[in-house]
Amino acid sequence: MKLLIEKGHTVNKFKRLMFKLNILKNTYKTPEETHDGKINKINNNLLYVKDELIKLLPEELQREFHDKSYISGGCIYSLYHDNEPKDYDFFVESNYLVERLRDYFLNQATYKGELRSGGLYKDINVTITQNAISLGKYQINGLESPQR
Template sequence: MRRHKLNEVVAKLNKEKDELVSLLPSHLREEFAREGYISGGCIYSLYNDKEPKDYDFFVHTEKLAERLREFFMGLVLQENAFSDDEEPKEKSIYVVHYSGERIVITKNAISIGKKYQIITKFIGTPEEVVNEFDFKHNMFYHQNNRIETLSQWDYLDSNKLRYNDQRARDISGTIIRVHRFCERGMTITNDEMSKMLKKLREVGFTERENEIIEGAGSY
């Protein structure tokens, strides 16, 4: 692990979090600054001098996630000017504008501008959320001006995919996503692929697994 590079990444993530906090409504800023943490591929990308596609933020509590959803969905209602006795049609995606940014709201996340996503599908502490990530090079998180890991620091310096075999959901989706990482220059061994197949054999094809396989063309 290159300590000086990690310090650079911490400084960058501090800046990005401050920027997102400034875009939120004032009554939610302090709570989000305290609860919100960054995790996912952006840490590995920055450490390896690559520009992240976006920054994924998570929150500890359903209460804060619900307050965020309520605020931005309230803007949807205002922008569309629904009357008191009129219910908006249920949609999978809602779009609204706030603080000069385009906000996209889905059942899984609130996207603010092109860079920031607040994930609302998975909520909890890093131990509860990040421990469920599918590959170990992504199991790092930024919180309280620090980067911590739930895997091993050496994975930041490696281009080898290592499967998190503690994960027991969306195994098919994990397998289908492997090609994305390989297109970015990562590699995977037969042993790691076998771990995924063994886990899939163990948990079986759930309804969600079948949905993933049927929709594989969208991955």
């Protein structure tokens, strides 16, 4: 029995040394650490998603969109609960930017209707309405109602 305790003691010393050297990591996380880790992961994911949308926009509007838009909506809830979001809602602080984006995509549209226009843009379904521009899984919304 004494030999097993001595071996166990040696194993514990070895584990402590491994932790100190950062070879083994403590897998227990406090709820705060878990929450902070999820928030960091979500933030990185949303930055990636925003960059992917920006690549689809006309080059002359990319910087302004980057600076004047933010993501909100159910995608954050989905990501926090480790689910794939069905879409990403972007809100743009500048109605002037929203109007320029709407005009750009209307010029690209293969069908134009009174309430809805759209078609394919870079092999992605695009729908333009008075309230939003849907570009695949991305939806671009203005903060105020359109002035049309």
